[in-house]
Amino acid sequence: MNREGRPTQPQVATPHMPKTFTGNRALQVAEALIFETGRNDFTGVDLDPPAPFTPRLGGLERKSAIGLPGLSEPEAMRHYVRLSQKNYAIDLGPYPLGSCTMKHNPRLNEKMARLPGFADIHPLQPVSTVQGALELMEELAGWLLKLTNMQAVALSPKAGAHGEMCGMMAIKAAISARGEAATRKVVLAPESAHGTNPATAAALGFSVRVVPAGPDGLVHPDAVAAALGPDVAAIMLTNPNTCGLFERDIVEIARLVHAAGAYFYCDGANFNAIVGKVRPGDLGVDAMHINLHKTFSTPHGGGGPGSGPVVLSSRLAAFAPVPFLKREGERLTLVENAEGTEAFGRMTAFHGQMGMFVRALAYILSHGADGLAKASEDAVLAANYVRVSLGDVMSAPFGDKICMHEALFDDRWLKDTGITTLDFAKAMIDEGFHPMTIYFPLVVHGAMLIEPTESESLVSLTLFIATLRDLVFSALRGETERFLGAPHYAPRKRLDETAAARKPVLRWTPPQPVKA
Amino acid sequence: MRYLPLSAENREDMLARIGVAAIDDLFADAPRDALLTSPLDLPSRKSELEVERRLSALAGKNVAAGAVPFFVGAGAYKHHVPATVDHLIQRSEFLTSYTPYQPEISQGTLQVLFEFQTQVANLTGMEVANASMYDGSTGAAEAILMAHRVTRRRKALVSGGLHPHYAATARTLSDMAEDEIRILPPDPLASEDLIGALDDSLSCVVVQSPDVFGNPRDLRPLAEACRAKGVLLIAVVTEALALGLIESPGAMGADIVVGEGQSIGNGLNFGGPYLGLFAAREKYLRQMPGRLCGQTVDADGRRGFVLTLSTREQHIRREKATSNICTNSGLCALAFSIHLSLLGETGLKQLALINHANAVALADALEKVPGVKVLNRAFFNEFTLQVQGSAADLVERMAARGVLAGVPVSRLLPGAGLDDLLLVASSEVNTDEDRAVLLDALQAEMRA
Ligand SMILES: Cc1ncc(COP(=O)(O)O)c(C=O)c1O
Numbered sequence: 001m002n003r004e005g006r007p008t009q010p011q012v013a014t015p016h017m018p019k020t021f022t023g024n025r026a027l028q029v030a031e032a033l034i035f036e037t038g039r040n041d042f043t044g045v046d047l048d049p050p051a052p053f054t055p056r057l058g059g060l061e062r063k064s065a066i067g068l069p070g071l072s073e074p075e076a077m078r079h080y081v082r083l084s085q086k087n088y089a090i091d092l093g094p095y096p097l098g099s100c101t102m103k104h105n106p107r108l109n110e111k112m113a114r115l116p117g118f119a120d121i122h123p124l125q126p127v128s129t130v131q132g133a134l135e136l137m138e139e140l141a142g143w144l145l146k147l148t149n150m151q152a153v154a155l156s157p158k159a160g161a162h163g164e165m166c167g168m169m170a171i172k173a174a175i176s177a178r179g180e181a182a183t184r185k186v187v188l189a190p191e192s193a194h195g196t197n198p199a200t201a202a203a204l205g206f207s208v209r210v211v212p213a214g215p216d217g218l219v220h221p222d223a224v225a226a227a228l229g230p231d232v233a234a235i236m237l238t239n240p241n242t243c244g245l246f247e248r249d250i251v252e253i254a255r256l257v258h259a260a261g262a263y264f265y266c267d268g269a270n271f272n273a274i275v276g277k278v279r280p281g282d283l284g285v286d287a288m289h290i291n292l293h294k295t296f297s298t299p300h301g302g303g304g305p306g307s308g309p310v311v312l313s314s315r316l317a318a319f320a321p322v323p324f325l326k327r328e329g330e331r332l333t334l335v336e337n338a339e340g341t342e343a344f345g346r347m348t349a350f351h352g353q354m355g356m357f358v359r360a361l362a363y364i365l366s367h368g369a370d371g372l373a374k375a376s377e378d379a380v381l382a383a384n385y386v387r388v389s390l391g392d393v394m395s396a397p398f399g400d401k402i403c404m405h406e407a408l409f410d411d412r413w414l415k416d417t418g419i420t421t422l423d424f425a426k427a428m429i430d431e432g433f434h435p436m437t438i439y440f441p442l443v444v445h446g447a448m449l450i451e452p453t454e455s456e457s458l459v460s461l462t463l464f465i466a467t468l469r470d471l472v473f474s475a476l477r478g479e480t481e482r483f484l485g486a487p488h489y490a491p492r493k494r495l496d497e498t499a500a501a502r503k504p505v506l507r508w509t510p511p512q513p514v515k516a
Numbered sequence: 517m518r519y520l521p522l523s524a525e526n527r528e529d530m531l532a533r534i535g536v537a538a539i540d541d542l543f544a545d546a547p548r549d550a551l552l553t554s555p556l557d558l559p560s561r562k563s564e565l566e567v568e569r570r571l572s573a574l575a576g577k578n579v580a581a582g583a584v585p586f587f588v589g590a591g592a593y594k595h596h597v598p599a600t601v602d603h604l605i606q607r608s609e610f611l612t613s614y615t616p617y618q619p620e621i622s623q624g625t626l627q628v629l630f631e632f633q634t635q636v637a638n639l640t641g642m643e644v645a646n647a648s649m650y651d652g653s654t655g656a657a658e659a660i661l662m663a664h665r666v667t668r669r670r671k672a673l674v675s676g677g678l679h680p681h682y683a684a685t686a687r688t689l690s691d692m693a694e695d696e697i698r699i700l701p702p703d704p705l706a707s708e709d710l711i712g713a714l715d716d717s718l719s720c721v722v723v724q725s726p727d728v729f730g731n732p733r734d735l736r737p738l739a740e741a742c743r744a745k746g747v748l749l750i751a752v753v754t755e756a757l758a759l760g761l762i763e764s765p766g767a768m769g770a771d772i773v774v775g776e777g778q779s780i781g782n783g784l785n786f787g788g789p790y791l792g793l794f795a796a797r798e799k800y801l802r803q804m805p806g807r808l809c810g811q812t813v814d815a816d817g818r819r820g821f822v823l824t825l826s827t828r829e830q831h832i833r834r835e836k837a838t839s840n841i842c843t844n845s846g847l848c849a850l851a852f853s854i855h856l857s858l859l860g861e862t863g864l865k866q867l868a869l870i871n872h873a874n875a876v877a878l879a880d881a882l883e884k885v886p887g888v889k890v891l892n893r894a895f896f897n898e899f900t901l902q903v904q905g906s907a908a909d910l911v912e913r914m915a916a917r918g919v920l921a922g923v924p925v926s927r928l929l930p931g932a933g934l935d936d937l938l939l940v941a942s943s944e945v946n947t948d949e950d951r952a953v954l955l956d957a958l959q960a961e962m963r964a
Contacts, residue, residue: 034631034857043863045598047944050873057872058894060732062763062865067638070860073600080628080854084609087624091608097617104519105612108564114602117575122588123787124923125579126915132577133786139574146558158650158788159843161830169692195830199840203661205694208835246545277543282550293843301605301847302625303615303647303807305789321688337930338684345688349591349653349681349776350787362571368561371517373552377539378522384542385530402542429621440831457521458530485815490620493815497619500812500824504801506644507634 028491031082035508038069044076086491087302088434094456094464098406098437098449099194099242101272101294103379106366109298109359118358123350127333133354134332138325140361144290144309147372148271149281152317154310154324156352160269161196163289163308164236166321166347168204170287170312171234171263173319173344184233184262190219192243192441197236197267206233213443217243217398217408221252228260238267239283240274242441243398244383244406244449254284263287263315271295272453273380273405276373286313292353296360307356318342323351378454379405382461386450389465393472397444405453411446419475419483421446426486426494427474431467517561579920581784585950587878589898589941590728590923591652591679591754592787593779595867596945601781601854605847615807615846619822620814625846626821629809632853639759639856640751640773641766642795646806647823648845649792652776653682656722656752657689658805658839659772659794663720663748664695665803665838671696672720673713673747676703677727679754680928686722702932704891704900704925706731711741718745720772724752725765728928730895730939732762739769748772756780756793756852757943758896760868772796781855782848791848802828805839867944871897874951875942881955882940887962891937898941900925903962907938910961917957 002008024030055061071079088095095102113119121130141153154170157163168187175184187201190211198208211227214220219237235257239247247253254264266280266288272295280288292298293306300306312320322343323336338345367375380403387407391400395412411421425435425448437449452461474482487493522530527539536542543551562570581594588594605611609624616622616629629647636645649655660672672690674683674697683699690697700708706729710721721742725733735751742749751765753775765773777791778784796804802825810824830837859867875897879890882901892899903910907924914921925937942951 031627033627035634038857038860040861043860043866044858045863045867047863047866047870049866050870053873053876055872056876056879056892056894057762057896058732058734060734060762060894062759062761062767064641064764064767066760066764066861066864068635068856068859068861068864070863071857073598073858076600076854076858077604079857080604080610081607083624083627084604084607085624086621086627087609087613088618088621089609090612095612095614097614100614102612102614106519108567110606110611112568112571112575115572115575116580116582117572117578119783119785120580120582120594121578121786122581122586122594122784122920123592124590124927125581125588125920126912128912129579129915129920130786132574135577136571136574143558146556158654159841161840161842162650162654165689165840169688172692195832195834195837196840196842198835199830199833199837202835202837203689203840204692246543248545251547251550274543274546276556277552278546278550279552283547291843299611299847300614300843302610302613302622302628302850303846304844305650305846305848306843307789322684336681336927339931345691346681346684347654347688348651348685348788349679350651350790353788354786355789358571362567365559365562365567365570366519366564367517369555369558371520371561373555374517374520377542378520378527380542381522381527381530381534381539384534388534402536402544404542425618426620429618434621435618454520454522458523458526460521487620491623492620492818492820495619495814495820495822496812497822497824500810500822501827504808504824505811506630506801506808506824507637508630 029082031079033508034069034071034079038071040069042070044070044072093432094452094460095434096436096450096452098451099269100437101451101453103297103453104455105297105299106363109362112362113355113358118354131332134325136361137357138332140357143364144311147275147279148288148311149279150311151314152312152320154320156321156323156347157289157308157310158348158353159304159306160289160291160308161200162347163310164196164200166310167265167287167289168200169344170316170319171265172204174316175233184231186231187233188227188235192241192443193236193238194242194267194269201236217245218248219253221249221256224253225256228256228262232260232262234263234265236265236267238270240270240404243408244403246404250283269294270405273376275376276369277376281313286316292356292360297363298356298359305353305356307353319344321345321347375454382452382454382456383407385461386452386465390468393469406449406451408444409448410444414475417475418480421448423483423486424471424475427471427483429487430489433464433467585919585953587922587940587942587954588920590928590939591776592784593755593941593943594784594945595779595943597781597855598858600858601851604854605851610847610850616823619820623820626809628850628853630811630821632849633809635853635856636793636795640795641764642773643798644801645795646804646808648849649794649806649841650845651788651790651792652754652774653685655774655792655794656682657686659750659774660686660690660720660722662772662803662805663750666800667719667746667748669717669719671718672722673718674699675710675723676700676708677706677729677731678722678724678752679728682752702929702934704729704937706733710738714741714745714747716745718747720748720750722750722752724754726755726758726896730892730899732894732896735765735768735770750774755896757868757871760864761872762896777852781851789845789848791845791852803838804828806841806844870944874944874946875899878942878951881951885955885959885962897943898939901938901940903936903938906935913961914957919954919957921954
């Protein structure tokens, strides 16, 4: 007690959790939809009506109501802050999603991207008024080319998958230029490939021929040789691959592919493992996208935006799409029209994700060549540390093989426990961790792909490992309630995805009046 | 290095635990002669201050839209965005989360997407909207592919009023996919005969409204003619704000609506990141590209949201997917949704009206300048000005006078013989003084 009689120590332990009136739990507060709380006749932006004038809309004025609620500023602030609190984030804890590279997002980069000289310039204002922006693009391009030892870079693709599209279009253009468009209609890809690879190939009219990987998780030259033929346009190979392994025979594979008259597309989603250590251009790669939102840490933003520049070898450089930069002495210009060039066309309306270019360059300059290599090393170190620290209790599909930036486990160790990979992942949520990537790559049963990244301290890695070990032992002891009902402590219990898909509700609609 | 938490001692301990002597032992599968043993010949690390200096210097070489009288549009528009928007999208939990693959700890992002989809559906007058595409242009190219899947035809007709860079994007994808695409000649006066060009071999017709020259298009007669021939009508909107004032494409009979959402909540950013809006009739849902967020319940029966119908998507369907898109424009969708929920219907309509009023005032004033002519009969916040001589040269000279006057059509359509046309946009950010400066500078140039 203090002098006013206010208790200063907790008195009785509550034997059970009492119900609350609201259903809320202190900082966990329910939040309605804006359509349930907002009013269509209210606005949170102060705008004066214009002076009377005669509209010139050609009689196409909107007649019907739209259905858009408005919120005052305090209501909006609270709505979105409350919603934000129902999200996990890198800034809250480890986010070891394999293949996704959830590394720290430096706030300097956000600050730089918001400089009016970058954030407030228009893609079509005169190039004489955006020389600094073009210089920034040139500088970023220079770094990307040197880090990959490639010939040219197309900056405009909007994300990794768009970069794949761009690289494969360059390949298709090169094949057409050779007059072989009608015959080379097959793209090789391993079964472990990310879904975007076959989807990209198919969108461009190629059929996909699967190359099997060996029992060691690697693609072997003899398997590639067997799949190659005069009908093959390209191979799409991820390196390091989606099992987190460096494709040991990549140079030989590139040689075979080239000898067969095909091209080597490398999915560079995992470039973050080897920046400053290995240059894809030294491995025989013809085209590779770089996910700036992975390797160079532009924030994922709950699903995007990203940026997927594509580096090209000398065999493909000429086909790069518009727009591209051209230096004329002191001055930079943009070539924006494909006519009269060998460019295969255009990927998007403007010049690409400038906001991401600024962030990526800030990240690159901050690290420098030395820091970039160190970041790759630390990422690989952390993944191997996780691998050996869990390898004795969880099963790894490729034994104790050294991995790159991510450690892959399967679900053999869960056999007979009645617990699945999904249950295990959901139990991690209760422990305050974001789960790893699960059920990808598809070649491994019940896959768990852990990518710690270079951003975790040893203290953080140690707790992560200790937690997973505890969960493993718990699973093996048959403590199924910890898993099957998980997560218990998240803002929501497990959600019914089957119901969502069976009868899709994709937008809010006003409640139907109840009949008396 | 300030972003790397491991100490030299940590690294030694970890290597020992792994059981290797040196870091490069972990790179043993890389070809020996490809492994770099010393840093590349590139600058080494820089402090925050040094990076700030370097990038601020580059930013300082650009003329920011907010620093001058600014009338540039053609698919990207300068609007005022409330401070709340940029604050909220920088919340760690929105900024530094991934795609909501674990819905129980992603309800924030998912509820935002559900609200966003509802806003987009209502705004476009459609039944369903997805969780975003990269931008308007890639959305338009994907809409054509979607129409091909729905109709099982593989030929698109594209209006001459579609933004030329959108048309080029669509042409590239169509050519590469070996589909047919017919793009009509540039149509500054909105006089093309789309209905006459329809036939039942077409899967779709793509029309922008307001078109790139600023003309709002009445889609109703075209929609009717399309329906009779089993052709889908794809409506493109590059200035989302126009939907506050002009009849929605859905109400006019469009089957798919794609749009550039940058105008609402998002800055100019030199062209990206932007926000692709994508909406359609529900009967075509299973052919839609992109992510969809749906409502469901959790194990306790409480409402919650999940990504759904992913059997359309690349990670499940691989080569049979409706699109290869994975990462989209999530954070830009959040910005859009916040700005729109602040505006509400009332604010959106008011803002659209102010834009239109400013553009009308500008057009009225320009029509009095000797030597220039407004081509449009109708427009929203952008119109086409015919000038004497080259519009591109004029824009350069105006820039030298400190005014960013618009986009010369020749920049979008070189060699089309439209060198004397200038696209001029005006929004709520333009003051009377901005307008006066533009007029003075233009009058001076026209006299020169
Ligand atoms: C291996 C791999 N390839 C391609 C992609 C596609 O990249 P994005 O999501 O940027 O389109 C991803 C990531 O999602 C990936 O992990």
